[in-house]
Structures are given as structure tokens and as C-alpha cells.
Amino acid sequence: MAHQLGLNLPSRTALGRDAFFVAPSNAMAMAMIDGWRGWAGGKLALTGPQGSGKTHLTHVWADLSGAQIISASALQTADIPALARGPVAVEDVHQIAQDDAAQTELFHLHNLVLAEGQALLLTGTGVVAHWGLTLPDLVSRMRGATAVEMDAPDDALLSALLVKLLADRQLTPKPELINYLMTRMDRSFAAAIALVDRLDAASLAQKRPLTRALAAQVLDIAPPRA
Structure with a gap:
């Protein structure tokens, strides 16, 4: 059945390699993740909107490398020496x-991970110089x-992202x-995520299938003409 009524089922975000759509806007990032053993200095910064x-x-890399994943804001309460015994994604x-305290912990983690001969992946919005670290x-x-x-999405990637979400x-x-949405939505990753959230909520609230x-x-x- 092409259309489905929204059911109050838990959202399951697919984060495996097979669910990642490779397009020109992210192909270099995917190649760097695949070649993680060759990162210069054992570390990589992954940036983008x-x-x-x-x-x-990050989850694809964790599957490949066995890395632990932690939010930068959680570093103050983390066991930094324990984290540093294996690959880490922050x-x-x-x-x-x-x-300042979290930045200090990240500094220590950075040094310990590399001293242990492990790999470190760092992610953030915007280029590294604009992360505002002090x-x-x-x-x-x-x-x-x-x-x-990771660059702004092209049509193929944005369409694939809508389908995946x-x-x-x-x-x-x-x-x-999908074509209808693509020609009317703001063309950004954040807009796609917000739009799908709103579509899902409306379908659930009104018990209606997902239609134009x-x-x-x-x-x-x-509304579109019939």
C-alpha cells in the first residue's frame, strides 16, 4: 500500500552504512570515514550544517572502528582515561x-587518545575556525x-534524505x-528534518494518510488541485 495512516510507533533512525546515501556533497566525507586508518595524526574533524x-x-565510523561516541557537552562527567583506550568520536x-571545563577535558582526551595510538573523530556545525573554542x-x-x-544538499541527496526520514x-x-515537497520546502537539511517532523505529527493527529x-x-x- 503506497500511503500509510500514521501510527503512534516509535521513530527508528537508520544509522548504518547501507542507509547512508552517498552524493557529491558528502562523497569526500564518506571516503575519509572509509579510510580512517590513514587519518593524518590519527584525527579528523567532520563539519557541516x-x-x-x-x-x-559518526555511527558508520563507530561500526567500522569500534569507537565510543560521546557528546562534547558530556565530557565533564566522562571517564577520560577509559575513553582514551579506544577510538573515540566527540x-x-x-x-x-x-x-572552559569541557574544553579542558576535550584537550586531555585528545592528547590521551593519540598517545594511546587510537583515532579521534570530532564533529561540529560550521568550519572548525568558527567553533568558537577559546x-x-x-x-x-x-x-x-x-x-x-559536508556541503549543502543537492537534489538527489535532499530527496533521499526525505525518503529516509x-x-x-x-x-x-x-x-x-517527494517531488511536491522538494519544490516547495526550504532547501536545507534542517528544513527537511523539521518538515518531516511536522508531516508525521499532522498525520498522527488527524489520522490521515500522507498525501499532497x-x-x-x-x-x-x-492545496493542490485534484
């Missing part, structure tokens, strides 16, 4: 721009990291609906 797939790629480093020694270490940026919510739209009429309502535009 919100919703660009950084978390997905997500959303930009979020500790005003947190601890001089940490800033110096970040400047020494190879950085790969809807599939994570057990929704299977017709291709025509429902999409028009969510987008607050005139």
Missing part, C-alpha cells in the same frame, strides 16, 4: 564554545586536524509527494 549527516557518518564540539592549547590541536566539510517513521510516500493535501496544509499553502 545541522542535519547534514554528521551523526550518521560530537557537537561547537556546543562547548563557552564551556582554550589556546585546544585551538592549536584543532587547527592541526584534517577537516572535511519518512521511512524512519514507518511512512512510505509516493515519489510524486496534508503536505499543503503543513506547508501552509493552497
